[in-house]
Structure formats: C-alpha cells, structure tokens
Amino acid sequence: MHATGITPPQGVWWKPAHKSEKVWATVAFAWCMVLFAMMPVWHLRGGQNPSGIRAKVDPADYQARVQEFIRDYQVGTDAGFPVVAPPPGSDVYLIGQMWSWLPVVQLEKGAEYTLHLSSLDVNHGFNLYPFNVNFQVVPGYDYGLRIVPTEAGEYGVVCNEFCGVGHHLMVGKVIVVEPGGAGGAGAGEADGAAETTGASQPAGAGVESDPQ
C-alpha cells in the first residue's frame, strides 16, 4: 500500500500518478505557461517595461554629464536645488548620492523623455511618489528609461534602497507641467514651487559638491 513520508518505500515506486494528481499537474503547468507568456506579451503590448538603455559609466563622467545638463536647461532653483526644464524628447539626467537627488527636473505632460539614473557612491533606489514606480540605481551603471508623464503635478523621488544613515532624508522632486509651458514659463513655475518645499538644505545639494 502507500508509504508515509518517513517510511522507505519498498520495491518500485515509479508508478502512474493518480487521476486527480494528473488533472492538477496539467492545470498547474498550463498556468505556469501563462505566467511565462505574460512577460514577452507585455513587452509587445504593454506600456511599462524595465528594459531601458543600459550602459556602464564612470561616476565622474556621469557627474560631468549632469553638470552640463543643468547648465544647458536650468530655469530656477527650489530648496537650493537647480530646477532643470529640458525640451521634450531630450535626455534627462538624475544623480543619486548620499543623501540627495540632483537636480529637480521639470517635464511636459505627454512628452517622451529618456530618464537616466545613476549613483556617485552606493546603491540607491528610485521611487516615484505618489506613483509606485521603482528602479535600482547602481553606481557605475547608467539606466536610461524612456518615460511619458501622464499627469501634471509635483512628484516626489524617494530613495528606497538603504544607503547609509541619512537614507530617509533622501527625497527629490519631479515637476510635470501642461504642454507648452516649458522654457521661460517654466522658470516662473519653478520659483513658485520653491515656496512649497520642506526644511533643511542637505549638504551635497550643489552641483560641484564632492561625491564622497
């Protein structure tokens, strides 16, 4: 008859499965295939994929790129951070370092951008509040994600990878404005936004600050 799990089965135990076991194994296998198929299908039909443009990057080079990005498109400051409004379709650079996100970026609703993420020191985590969108930010790697903001408003960038004792202070900002409001108009909005911001200005907020 049947053995229990702690008695050695005698003789040949390679026997045909029970009918209910066969039914369940078939159903479970079919479900596993659905689980698999959904991933490639979403790459073809879905709007959210973590593919991106990926490259290794020297942190110093990345920092230089961010500085250039800020120099080209800065429209104001907010809580001591430069506010940068790049034209639709351009590359947007965000840098994570202990313990701040630089710069504040201002985007247009409905336009596509390539958002680059990297770190100057340790791992950080990109979390877009109040949307729940999360990406890992790894030093030495450039993660370029094509994004299309769908709603105007102000968004927080919360660091959600432990990055040292100031981890919980690491909050950045993304502003999304209605189309056509970029350039000169954007500067005014950014200044207005400056009033709504929080308290202290973290060290390292400046572009030139030492990454270490």
Add this chain to the structure above:
Amino acid sequence: MRNPFRTCPTTGLDVHKDADALIKANAVAATVALLIGGATAVLVLLTRWQAVHLLSDVWFYRILTVHGMNMLIFFILFFEMAVLYFASAVLLNSRVAAPKTGWVAFVLMLAGAAMVEWAMFTGRADVLFTSYVPLKAHWAFYLGVILFAVGAILVTAIFFATLVVAKRENTYEGSVPLVTFGAMTAAIIAAITLLHGAAIYIPTFLWSLDLMHVDPQVYRLVWWGLGHSSQQINVAAMVAIWYLLGALTVGAVVVNEKISRTAFVLYILFISMASAHHLLVDPGFGPSWKIVNTSYFMYMAVLASMLHGFTVPAGIELGMRLRGFTQGIFGWLRRAPWHDPGFSALCLSVVVFGFVGGITGVTFGTEQINIIAHNTLRIPGHFHATVVSGTAMAFMGVTYYVIPLIFRKKIAFYGMAKWQPWVFSAGMLVFSTAMTFAGTFGVPRRHWDVTFSGAPFGVEYSAAVDLLFAVMAAGGLVAAVGGAMYIVVTVWSVFFGKPLGDEMTQSALAGTVPPGLYTRPFTELPAEPAKLKEHGRLGTMPGTMILVGVFLLAFVVYYFANWKLLSAMWQIG
C-alpha cells in the same frame, strides 16, 4: 563496548547518540538566534510604526541588520543543520558519518555568528544583511559569515556521507523515505548556494581590507545567487517537514512517490541560479536575460511548489480516509487533530505560505510587475509570509515532536503549546498582509521615517497608510507573543521538563506530548483500509481538489489585478 544507539520507544527507530547530541546543540543555537531575532523584531516593528517611532535612526538600521542576520541566517540555518542530522541519521537508523567533524562545524558556525554579532552590535556593520557593496562593514563581519558558511558546508557533506554509510551498512530497506529525499534536495541546493556564498564573500572580505575591487552590480548578481537559492533551501526543507509532520500527526500517506520526488528534483533543476527576480529593475541586465532567468521559460520551480501544495493535503486527506474518516467532502478535515500543535502548525504553514507568500512572490517576481513592488513594503510583506509563516512555522511545529523524540522530554505547558501555532500564524498573517498593502502605496522598506521630516521636499502618504501601520503593529505584536510562547515552551521543556520514561501508555502521556506520538498513526494503518469512494470528477480526494481550486482562483485574481495596477503607471521602458 557501549552501544552507541538507543532505540526510540515511540517510533522504534535506532537513534545514534551523536546524532542526538548534534541535533540538540544545533537546535539550542537556533533558539538563541530566534530569541535575539524576536527581541529585535519588536524594536524594529515599534520603530516602523510611526506613531511610536521607538529607536533612533542609527539604531534602527543597526537593529534591522541584527534582525535580518539572526532570523534569516542564524536561526534558519542552525535549525536546518538539525534537520539534516535528523533526516539522515535518525530516519535511516544510521550512525553519523563523522561526528567529530560535526562538532568542528558547529564550533565554526558559532564562532562565525559571534563575530558577526560583535560587528553588528558595536556599529561596525550598519549595512543590513544584504551588505550591498560599496557600503562597507568591518572585515570581521564578512569573515564571520565565511566561517559560518564553511561550518554549514561541512554539515552538508556529513549529511551525504551519512547517506552513503547508511546504504553501505544496510540500515534500511528499499529507497530512502520521501522526507530524507526532500532533505537531500535541500542539501544539494545548499551546496550550490554556499558556492555562490564563497564566490561573493571571499572577494568582499578582501575588498574590505582594500585588497581588491568588487563591482556593485556583479555583487548584487552573485550575492543573490546565495540569497535567493538559500530561500530555495528553506522551501525544500519546509516541504520535507510538511511530509514529516503529515506522517507523524495523522499518518498522511504519500499519494504518489514519483510525483512528489519529481517535484523535489524540479527545485534543484530550476532554482533561479542567476537570482534574477531580485534584479528585475536593475540596470545591469537586459529583458531577455531577466525573462529567461526568472522563469527558465516554464516556471518549473513554481510548478513544483504547486505540486507539493497538492500532494501534501492530498496525502493527509487520503491518510485520513484510509483510516475511516470518509464522511462527505471535508469530514477528514473537520475530524483532524486541530489541538495537536504539530498538525495545526503544518496546516497553517501550508495555507499561509501558499495563499499569501507564494501568490505574492510569483506575482512580484514577474519582470514588469516588479516595477510596482521592488524595495517597497510589499517585499518584506511577501517574505514574512514565506520564510516566517511558512518555514519558521513548520520548524516550530516539528519541534513539538523533536522534544519528546530526541530530547526525551515531555512538553511543558502543553495547553500553551496547543495555542502557539494559532497565535503566531494569525499574527503573522495580519502583519504581512498589512505590510503588503502598505507597500502598494509605495511605502519603502528599510526606512526609518516615512514622514520624511527634515528632507528637502515633502512627501505625504495617504491616511490609509497610518491605519495599515497600526494593523501591522498589532499583528506583529501578536506574532511576537506567539514567538515568545514557543520559546517559553521549548526552553522550559528542554531544560526543566519532565524526562520521558520509556513508558508510552496513553494515560501517562496524554496532555504532555502531541497525540501523534502515543496514538502512533503512522504505524497503524488499519488492516483493512476503509473503502475509498469516488466523488465523480473530484476523484478520491475531493476536499483537496476543492482547496487547490480556490487557491488557483485567488492566484489568478491577484496576478491580473497587479497587471491592472501596473497599466495605470506612466509609460515607461
């Protein structure tokens, strides 16, 4: 010569005295780790609950590191070492192949753990248990982990050597029992895992001494080769214990050895070696790498768990039906020994692991859905339902049998022991569910202050999150009480408990050991098993068919609800 064996009066198995002692030592070490992990759990919990916010920022991250290391590494692995000795030497009536090496391994693990504890508590390792490079800890932290792992690899080798010895000395007839087979898969996965461990901790140790460079992304890849496959060890060990508890408590049968053993082999073949589902939103890897390495095209490890999720309850149902509990569809379940902590722990472990841990895990481990889960509270919500409500709960349940069988003691406070699985599991269920829901609002894990006071920009979560934190705290505290009950019962039984004489009469034992021990369900299949009735399409195990049907439905609903959530995000790619 002194006989190195004693015969267990309950099961009739020959127990090698070295196995006895090694099991005891490892179980005691596991309990100490559990105690430290439990005390720190409460501190972490009361800090994350923003209304209380107990610890300072520095101490929160430090204590969180202590909690992660003690629970996930020390408690779980010491316990698994005991399981390996039990499943080889005890279940096969064999001697331990190399008891002296066993003690060397134990001392190594103890010394390694002590070094890690020292580094953590003195603030030299505020890096959390993942210690992502280039966050740096004191070299003693990495060296301690290496010593601990070397000890574990020695025990794994002793396990295999013991299997060989038992075969050669003909200590059993037929094939190894299923539980031993399951432990064997756990040990094979352990060997793979510990190789990854060596591949990452040795370079990192050298890096901590400034002797070499470690790439942060490569670290994450190889570290999760250790971190993820070690979870597969936990799953395999837990499933082996499910079969063990089924046999001990109600005499569950193995419906089909082929299916159950194949499912174990699938764990070995399809564990995600590249640990991809921790790296789904990392910059270092492309989509095809991610898709292939999470699923190997087929999700066969998920299939394996779904098979065990069927065969374990099916074995219980069939075992009960063969003993005459044939009433209706669920008569076997109603008449089951729910007051036996071994049995209730088994069922609670299966249900919470499957319905909460399993479903959330597969869903969050999907390439795109990971975008709305990575590093949020959804992740600790998920794994407190797997490794805690599943693995730890199963380990607790089996202890109620190990104490009388190996420690030869009656269970102290048996009334409390009966309630313990219920309290622990219910608390953990509430805790992990609340945490998972809080995570859907984007609340980060491993975070000291989600009011972000002092941050340059304000972020304020919805009021629902405050409520979820309160629920999480309530559930977590109840679970902590359940954990404390476990420690009180086991420590008291082991150190101050009444020794179990060789008398095994019902009257002397009722109320002091689980009923499976004196009614001996597993040796007493009725001479003429009750006639099994076919229930139409549901076959001879109709109850189990209905239970797994409900499970699949919950799975499908949760999975597609998450795709729906994802589709509401910004377009991204």
